[in-house]
Each structure stands twice: as C-alpha cells, then as structure tokens.
Amino acid sequence: MDLELDELTVVTDGQSLVRGLSLQVPDGKVLGLVGPNGSGKSTALRCVYRALRPSSGTVRVGERDLTRLPLRDSARTVAAMTQDGGVDFDFTVEEVVALGRAPHLRGNQALSGRERALCARMMDRLDIGHLAHRGVLTLSGGERQRVLLARALVQEPQILVLDEPTNHLDIRHQVDLLSLLRGSGLTVLVVLHDLNLAAAACDRLGVLSQGRLVASGTPEAVLTPQLVGDVFGVTASVVPHPLTGDPQLLYSLNSAR
Template structure:
C-alpha cells in the first residue's frame, strides 16, 4: 500500500483559536507538523487537544487562525480534495449501522470514487492489505457492531489508511487496544511515511511513538519539541499535577516516566 502522496507537504497550525459560547477552548495555537513526522498532542482532559484536531479534519471551523497544508489554506480547498488529502480517526467516529468490516474499510475509498462506482481491482487490493496490516482480515465478514472496542479501532484505522492520505489525524487511537496492538499501531504510524498528528494520553507511548510533542494546557501551547526536551519532571508536575521521575528507556534512550502513587508535586 502506498504510504502517502510523496509530496512532502508540511501541516501547520497558525495562531488557531476556537471560542464557543463565550469560552475559549483553544487560544492562539501555533504548531508545525513537518512532512513525514509523527507529532503528538498531549495535555490534561479539557486542554483543547481534540478541538484542535477537529479544525484539521474540518469538523470545526476555527474562530480565528489558519490550518495550512504547505502554502494552502485548508478552508479554501474543496471538501472532496481535503478528504483525499487528510484522513481522520476520531473518538466519535464509530459506525451506527451493522456494515461488515470489509464494507467499512472500503468506505475509505469514497473520496476517490464517483457516485456508486464499484471498487476496482486496485481498490480491493488496498482494502485487503490494510486489513492485513491491522490484523483484521479474519474479521472481514463480521458485522462491525459485533466487534470489541479494540477491534473496531483497528477497523477504523484501516479505513483511514485505505484513503491513501498524505496527512493522518488520530484522536486517541490506542483507546481500547491491548498492549500488543497499541505497540503495533504506533509502530505502523512511525513506519507509514505519512505526516501524522495524534492525540495521546499515555505520555510514555507518546514519547516512544512521536518525533515531536506539543503540550496543551487550558487551550494554550505551553511546550513543544522533541520528547526528551519536553517531558521533564517539572512540566509533568506543572501541567498534569503528578510527581514523576524521568528515566532513559533501557533500549532506545528516550524518556520514560515513572509515577509515584504516594506523592504529589
């Protein structure tokens, strides 16, 4: 399966703000997502992570600021073109009807097809490869509503990959996954060649999977950079309100957090 379009386009959030019912959910967020890199958004609940992502996959229009794809303003692109370019896996992106897994995965080709155009040989092969990569080929004929939460997560990611996007936007993709599939999914992202913006709650997974991190607190970006530069004991205490020791991973040398259940900062 082709990992992306190969154009090497950056994604950039430029002074993005979202105000709803008089409340500022995101305030002046600027963040670069370099082409081919995995950038993670982390922060406490309610810090604006999912709201920022909704602006990227066009479920929400920012109050001010711009999402740039290279030198193009995202809001000026036709919806079909942005759907071909950006694939999203959201927390509320479930399927309400009992389609089969194979049918749900095939929906990823919708932005590339016209009307009721049937899948061609290449499209069918893309779907099969995506199901193989996500370890769901054996579920192809199952109704998606009969699946566990983790199985359904993998189906939705397969659907996103079948879009052949250049940019992949993921909101808590490891929810419901067991450890093996968490590691497998994040390894897939790192090797995909896509430009990825992902929200993760698990800071250790974020440190292992992401080239860069952006830390949000109360709708504002408070730190950004390589995980080793961002994930300090001081930042974790200030932003997340927990005490943690930061130690090097014994294999990769990357930062890993050890939490204490008996102490607070």
Template sequence: MDLVLDGLSVVTDGEHLLRDLSLKVGSGQVVGLVGPNGSGKSTALRCVYRALRPSSGTVRVGADDLSRLPVRRSAQLVAAMTQEGAVDLDFTVEEVVALGRTPHLRGNQALSSREREVCERVMGLLDIGHLAHRGVLTLSGGERQRVLLARALVQEPEVLVLDEPTNHLDVRHQIELLSLLRGYGLTVLVVLHDLNLAAAACDRIGVLSQGRLVAAGTPAEVITPELVDRVFGVKASLVAHPLTGAPQLLYSLTPPA
C-alpha cells in the same frame, strides 16, 4: 506534505477552547498532542479535519489553506480517526474499510481492483483481514479501533489525524499501531494520553494546557518531571528506556490526605 496550524483560536459561547495555537508537523513526522482533559487537544484536531471552523487562524497542508479547498479535495488530503467515529450500523468490516475510498469515487462508482487490493493490504497490516466478513457490531472495542484506522489509511491521505487511537487496544496492538504510524510515511498528528507511549512513538510533542501550547519539542525536551508536575499536577521521576533511550516517567502515587 507539511501540516501547519497557524494561530488557531476557537471561541464558543465566550469560552476560549484554543488560544493562538501554532504548530508544525513536518512531512513524514509523527507529532503528538498531550495535555489534561479539556486542554484543547480534540478541538485542535477537529479544526484540521474540518469538523470545526476556527474563530481565527489557518490550517495548511503544503501550500493549501484547507478552508479554501472543496470538501472532497480536503478529504483526499486529510484522513481522521476520531473518538466519535463509532459505527452504529452492522456493516461488515470490509464494507466499513472500503468507505475510506469515498473521497476518491464519484457517485455510486464501484471499487476498482486496485482499490480492493489497497483495502486488503491495509486490513492485513492491521491484523483484521480474518474479520473481513464479520459485522462490526460483533467486534471487541480494540478490533473496532483497528477497523476505523484501516478505513482512514485506505483513504490514502497525505495527513492522518488520530484522537486517542490506542483506546481499547491491548499492549501488543498499541505497540503495533504506533510502530505502523512511524513507518507508514504519512504526516501524523495524534492525541495520546499515555505520556510514555507519546515519548516512545513521536518525533515531537506539543503540550496543551487550558487551550494554550505551553511546550513543544522532542520528547527529551518536553517530557520532564517539572512539566508533568506543572501541567498535570503529578509527581514523576524520569528514566531512560534501556533499549531506545526514550524518556520514560515513573509516577509517584500518594494517598489522599
């Protein structure tokens, strides 16, 4: 299903966190949001997974305005992996992953054999099956990231939103995670800080600055030295990846004056 952010604005205490953001994520596409700290990226995601009500504008999945749906139904459509998604109680990995099935269950309904199979399959995909009986508080930061992503995937949503999912991951698991997102078939909106990873993994990229969308398009259209200088204040040279042709940036480090 398509995800459409239509004219989203968020105003808090007189401050505009988002200003008239319009962005479409086509069905099955991976679209990245990039921008400096405080540019509104996480705010936009919170509007999608209904942690924050926009001051104006709508979020639609397919033909449905999410704000008009029951919370349980919107949770069946949209799964989120957030920066605030820490697990503070020492559940086991398999218990945390199984929580992703909650929107599909009623009351204290037990998991069916099919749902247990979904959990096991996703844990295998994310290389955490061997951790199933470990307490999450004993895991490394990167292992916990993969557990939280597994919890989101077993929700079997139409749309997946992720806020900096590669934090704490080593290079191998960063690449594996982003490759998985590209091949999973979901409609994905993801916040990434690494512009080179965004260029390699995303079909399209939206660039936010001070709450406004200042550029949107394919990585080749968006990832340019001019834009990086204007939005991030960083000098960079552009090269093509020798295997994929994706734009990649080489940053110029200059000593402080």
C-alpha cells in the same frame, strides 16, 4: 506534506477552547498532542479534519489554506480517526474499510481491483483480515479501533489525524499501531494520553494546557519532571528507556499534587 496550525483559536459560547495555537508538523513526521482532559487537544484536531471551523487562525496543508480547498480535495489529503467515529449500522468490516475510498469515487462507482487489494492488505496489516465478513457491531472496542484506522489508511491521505487511537487496544496492538504510524511516511498529528507511548512514537510533542501551547519540542526536551508536575499535577521521575533511550516516566500512586 507539511501541516501547519497558525494562531488557531476556537471560541464557543464565549469560552476559549483553543487559544492562539501555532504548531508545525513537517512532512513525514509524527507530532503528538498531550495535555490534561479539557486542554483543547481534540478541538484543535477537529479544525484539521474540518469538523469545526476555527474562530480565527489558519490550518495549512502544504502552503494552502485548508478551508479554501474543496471538501473532496481536503478529504483526499487529510484522513481522520476520531473518538466519535464509530459505526452505528452493522456493516461488515470490509464494507466499513472500503468507505475510506469514498473521496476517490464518483457516485456509485465500484472499487477497482487495486482498491480492493489495498483494503485487503490494510486489513491484514491491522490484524483484522479474519474479521472481514463480521458485522462491526459484534466486535470488541479494540477491534473496532483497528477497523477505523484501516478505513483512514485506505483513504491514502498525505496527512493523518488521530484522536486517542490506542483507546481499547491491548498492549500488543498499541505497540503495533504506533510502529505503523512511525513507519507510514505520512505526516501524523495524534492525541495520546500515555506519555510513555507518546515519547516512543512521536518525533515531537506539543503540550496543551487550558487551550494554550505551553511547550513543544522533542520528547527529551519536553517531558521534564517540572513540566509534568506543572501541567499534569503529578510527581514523576524521568529515566531513559534501556533499549531505545526514549524518556520514560515513573509515577508514584501517592504523587498526585
């Protein structure tokens, strides 16, 4: 399912956090949002998973205005893994993952056999099956991240929205998570801070600065030394990855402008 942000603007307390943002994520593609802290990335994502209503502009899923969908329907269509999506109560891992099925259930309806198998399969895929009966408050930050992603995936959405999903993950699980996104077949909008991981994992990138879209396109087209210097304030060399050809940035610790 296509995702479109059409002239999205968010104004809070007189401050424009997002300004006229227009982006399209085609069905089954991964688009990464990158940019400095405070550039509006997370705010834009909140509009997509309906935690925030835009001041103007439209979020479309397929050809439908997201705000006109019943909440249950939008929850079945869009799943989110957020920075502040932690669990404050010591539910077990399998209980938290099963919460992803909530938009598909009525009242206290129990999970079907297919749904229990789906939860188990996704926990195994994210290397947390052995933690199924552990309380989430006993887990490391990286383990909790994988639990929250499993919860989003068992929702069986068509669109997946993720805000810094690689936080707290070791390099193996970062690569595994991003490989999963690339092979999921879902339409994915993801905020990433690591530009090299973004270049490897995303079909397209959108670069935000001070709430505005300053560049969009393939990683090869977007990640130029000029743009990285202008937007992020560092000097970088861009070289092709020796195995994949993806652009990779090399920084100097003395390169900050």
